[in-house]
Amino acid sequence: MTKNIMSNKWKTYLVIFIGITCIKASCKNNTVGGTPDCPKTDFETLETALRKTVHDKFKFFYSKVDVEVKDSKGSNSFGATLKMRADSAFSGTVKVAGIIGAGYLVDQDTFAFKNRPKKCYKKESYTMLSEMFGTEVNYTFMQQLVLGEALGLEKVQQLYPLKSDTHFMLGSHDKKTFDRLANYNLKDEEMNDIFIRYSLRCDNHQLAKIEIDVPKDSVYILVDFKERQEVEQLIFPKETFVKIVSPQDSVFINLEYDKCELNEEMKINLSIPDSYSECE
Numbered sequence: 001m002t003k004n005i006m007s008n009k010w011k012t013y014l015v016i017f018i019g020i021t022c023i024k025a026s027c028k029n030n031t032v033g034g035t036p037d038c039p040k041t042d043f044e045t046l047e048t049a050l051r052k053t054v055h056d057k058f059k060f061f062y063s064k065v066d067v068e069v070k071d072s073k074g075s076n077s078f079g080a081t082l083k084m085r086a087d088s089a090f091s092g093t094v095k096v097a098g099i100i101g102a103g104y105l106v107d108q109d110t111f112a113f114k115n116r117p118k119k120c121y122k123k124e125s126y127t128m129l130s131e132m133f134g135t136e137v138n139y140t141f142m143q144q145l146v147l148g149e150a151l152g153l154e155k156v157q158q159l160y161p162l163k164s165d166t167h168f169m170l171g172s173h174d175k176k177t178f179d180r181l182a183n184y185n186l187k188d189e190e191m192n193d194i195f196i197r198y199s200l201r202c203d204n205h206q207l208a209k210i211e212i213d214v215p216k217d218s219v220y221i222l223v224d225f226k227e228r229q230e231v232e233q234l235i236f237p238k239e240t241f242v243k244i245v246s247p248q249d250s251v252f253i254n255l256e257y258d259k260c261e262l263n264e265e266m267k268i269n270l271s272i273p274d275s276y277s278e279c280e
Contacts (some may be wrong), residue, residue, distance in 0.1 A: 023217060032161040032168050038202035043161055044127045046168050049205035050159070050198055053149045058262045059086055061147070065235075066256040072249050080104075082146065088140075090146065105270035108139045114272050120279035121272045134219030134246045135194060135212065145257075148225050148237035151210050159198075167199035181213060191208055191216050204236060217242050220245045231260045 031040040061084040065226040068077045078101075084090035089107035093100050104113040111129060114121040129137040144151045152172075162169040162178065171178060172194055180186050181195055200206065206228055214219040222243040229238040242253040 002155075006258065011126070026115075032170070033202070035165055037166065038054075038107075038164070038168055040174045041168060041205075042172075046200055046205060047159055049200060050207065051151050051153065053207045053235075054153065055147055055149065057234060058232075060084065060263050060265055061086065061090075061236075062259075062261040062264060062266065064258045064265070068252075068254040072250040081170070083144070083266045084143070085268045086278070087143070090143070091268045091270055103270050105268070112270055112272075114270065114276060115279055118279065119276050124277040126246055132251065133221060133244055134217050135214045143189070145223065145240075145242070148207065148228065148240065150198055150207055151212065151223060152194065152240055155194075156196060163195060164199060166202075168202060168205070170198045171176060172196040180217065186215055193275060218247050229257070229260065233264050234262070236260055 003166060006142065008015070011195050027135055030043045030100040031157070032038075032043055032075055034040045035100045038220050039119035061082070065080045065241075067080055068203045068251075071124040079095040084092055085094055089105065091103070091105040094104065094113075094259050102113055102115050104111070107262075110125060112121065114274070126139075135142075136177055141151060143149075156172045159170045159172070160174045161173055162171045172180075173193070177186075177190065178195065178197075180190070186193075193215070195215070197211040199211075201208045210221075210223040213219070214221075215255055220243075222241075224241040224243075225237050225239075226234050226241055227238040228238075236257065237255070240255040240257075242251075242255075244251040244253075
């Protein structure tokens with residue numbers, strides 16, 4: 001009888017001990033950071049901050065954008081206007097040396113542009129852009145990139161805390177899986193995954209950069225929101241740098257935004273004259 005009582009007591013103590021240990025472990029895993037620049041912060045706080053980068057409080061967005069594109073073939077610089085109806089389409093004009101030389105339209109299905117000097121036009125599916133980025137690109141991807149939102153977040157089933165000395169970092173996979181990615185030791189079933197790391201600034205929790213790895217295609221994408229700006233109490237990019245590295249080439253894109261405006265209703269279209277032919 002005494003043995004049974006003692007045995008039950010030890011079982012009770014063991015359950016309590018395991019419970020406390022689990023709670024401590026859970027609390028530890030629910031914090032991110034722990035460096036002088038990035039003190040420990042609740043995981044939920046950072047996840048909420050990340051999800052808030054997805055804008056849903058405006059209908060129209062306008063900006064002037066200076067664009068620079070570099071690859072192995074050379075570089076191009078031009079100015080553009082950007083008129084967007086959220087979750088629908090965006091369009092604008094392109095200026096080279098101060099002269100409007102093209103117009104473009106990005107909608108849910110296609111990317112279209114017209115070349116005024118050559119009097120021609122082109123309509124493309126997102127296949128061309130997907131090949132350029134080395135991963136699936138659709139309208140949502142393009143809008144998120146332009147607005148400085150968390151690319152691909154809607155497809156991430158669960159976020160995990162990751163280690164970084166300079167940022168708060170959340171990832172689409174846990175640390176062990178990212179270690180396997182870094183060591184080229186992924187499991188067969190992981191090779192088709194898309195790996196995303198979101199880095200948030202330590203001081204204000206704004207999204208600082210996104211890193212995307214597509215191991216199946218040996219593609220790496222870096223989106224660095226180098227500077228942000230506030231427009232009517234919402235945060236948008238002021239300067240964005242994009243690097244795309246693939247076996248075919250490396251592409252570098254820099255976007256600088258100016259004169260941003262919200263909710264000024266505008267037409268989102270691309271007018272193509274009947275006399276224009278399809279560009280070769």
